[in-house]
Amino acid sequence: MKYLFQLGHQPQISAAEITAVLSLKHPNIKTLAHLRTCALKHQEAFLILEIDQQLNCADLIGTLGGTIKIARQIETSIPAHLNQTQPTGKIIFSLPDKTLAIKIKKELKQSGRSVRYIEPKNTATILHNNLVELGGDLTIINNEIFATEAIQPFEEFSQRDYGRPGSDDRSGMLPPKLARILINLSQTPKDATLLDPFCGSGTILTEASTLGYTNLIGSDISEKAIKNTKENLDWLAKQFNNLTIQQSSTTKLFQSDAAKLSNKLQPHSINTIITEPLLGKPLTGRENKEQLRSQADELAKLYIDSFKAFAKILKPDGVVLFIIPKFKFKNEWVEITCVEEIKKTGFAAVPFEILGSSPVEHLAYHRPNQHLARTIWRFVKNR
Numbered sequence: 001m002k003y004l005f006q007l008g009h010q011p012q013i014s015a016a017e018i019t020a021v022l023s024l025k026h027p028n029i030k031t032l033a034h035l036r037t038c039a040l041k042h043q044e045a046f047l048i049l050e051i052d053q054q055l056n057c058a059d060l061i062g063t064l065g066g067t068i069k070i071a072r073q074i075e076t077s078i079p080a081h082l083n084q085t086q087p088t089g090k091i092i093f094s095l096p097d098k099t100l101a102i103k104i105k106k107e108l109k110q111s112g113r114s115v116r117y118i119e120p121k122n123t124a125t126i127l128h129n130n131l132v133e134l135g136g137d138l139t140i141i142n143n144e145i146f147a148t149e150a151i152q153p154f155e156e157f158s159q160r161d162y163g164r165p166g167s168d169d170r171s172g173m174l175p176p177k178l179a180r181i182l183i184n185l186s187q188t189p190k191d192a193t194l195l196d197p198f199c200g201s202g203t204i205l206t207e208a209s210t211l212g213y214t215n216l217i218g219s220d221i222s223e224k225a226i227k228n229t230k231e232n233l234d235w236l237a238k239q240f241n242n243l244t245i246q247q248s249s250t251t252k253l254f255q256s257d258a259a260k261l262s263n264k265l266q267p268h269s270i271n272t273i274i275t276e277p278l279l280g281k282p283l284t285g286r287e288n289k290e291q292l293r294s295q296a297d298e299l300a301k302l303y304i305d306s307f308k309a310f311a312k313i314l315k316p317d318g319v320v321l322f323i324i325p326k327f328k329f330k331n332e333w334v335e336i337t338c339v340e341e342i343k344k345t346g347f348a349a350v351p352f353e354i355l356g357s358s359p360v361e362h363l364a365y366h367r368p369n370q371h372l373a374r375t376i377w378r379f380v381k382n383r
Ligand SMILES: C[S@@+](CC[C@H](N)C(=O)[O-])C[C@H]1O[C@@H](n2cnc3c(N)ncnc32)[C@H](O)[C@@H]1O
Pocket: 172, 173, 174, 175, 197, 198, 199, 200, 201, 202, 203, 204, 219, 220, 221, 222, 225, 256, 257, 258, 259, 275, 276, 277, 278, 279, 302
C-alpha cells in the first residue's frame, strides 16, 4: 500500500516525526520503499511510503503535529474512483493539475454526471467541502494517484494556540504543533512520567495531555509561568470537555530553577524530559556579534547546569528532548557550544531516523526572517 504524507513547513522535522510515530504505533511495520519528493509548483514537500499494512490515517493525523494531510494510493482511474465514492448527486473534486481536472470534468459530464471542480488551496478548502468524506481530494505524483484520507485538525491547533487564556507574551510561546512534534520525537509511552522543567505557559504539557499522557510534571523559575500553565490546563480540560485531558489539579506544577530540580524531585523518578528552555532575549536583528556570543555563553552554562540536575532525577535510559537555539548574525549563525559538555554530564546524543533519508544528529527549525533558529536534540541518559 502506498501512502502520501504532505509535510509541514519544516519537511525534515515532519519526516522525522512520521518515522518516530510509525515505529511506535506499528512496531512491525515494513517500509517497502520510501521516496521524498517536492512538487515545486506549490512548494510542497511530500513523503511517499510503500508499506505492508493499512494505516489508520485519522488516528495518525490526530497524533502528528507536522503533517498537513495523508492520502492513500488509488488503483483505478480518477473518473472511476469518483463514481465509486460519490455514486449519486453532484460529484465534487479537487486536483492541483487544472488542465487535467477540466478534462476529467468533461468526461464525467459526458457520462451524465453533474460535477463541480474545486481548485485546491489549503486544508480549509478540503474541510469545508467535505472532500475527505467524498474521496474527492486528489493528488498525482509520478503518475500515481492519491486520495486524501485525513487532514490536520488545523482549527483545533489554532484554538489551542490563540484561544488559551494563560499568556500575555506571545513571543515566548512554543507553537503547539512544534510541542507535539517534540513529544512524538521522544517516543515516550503514554504511561511514562513526563517533565517540562521550563514549562512557560505550558504548551508541552497541554499538548501531552491532548495526546493522552497522564503523568505530567511542570516546573519553571517564574511564578507567573506556573499560574499561566495552571490556567491553560484548566481551560483545555473545560474547552474540550474531555475527562481524559489532565487538569492542573492532576498535574504536578511547582516553581523551581531547572538547575536545582534535584532538590524538588526524587532521584531516578522521571522517564522523559521534553522542553524548550530559556532561549535568551527576543532578538531585533540589530545585536552585534559580541552581544550574541555573550548570550550564547550564558545559555550554555544554564543548559549544562540543568543537565547535571536532569542526570540525577531521570531513570536509567531516561530521554531528554531539548531545544538549543542559535542566533543569526548577518550571514552566519552564532551557536551555543554545549553539546560536548552535556554529554559529559552522563548523556549520549541519539540521532533521529528519517524515512527517505539518512539519520541526523539534530533537527533544525527555522522560519524565514527569524533571527533565531531552534535545533532539536535527543539525549539518552547513560546506564
Ligand atoms: C522559552 S520559555 C518556554 C516556553 C514554553 N515552552 C511555552 O510554550 O510557553 C522559557 C521559560 O523558561 C523559564 N526559565 C528561565 N530561566 C529558568 C531557569 N533557570 N529554570 C527554570 N525555568 C527558567 C522562563 O520563566 C520561561 O517561562
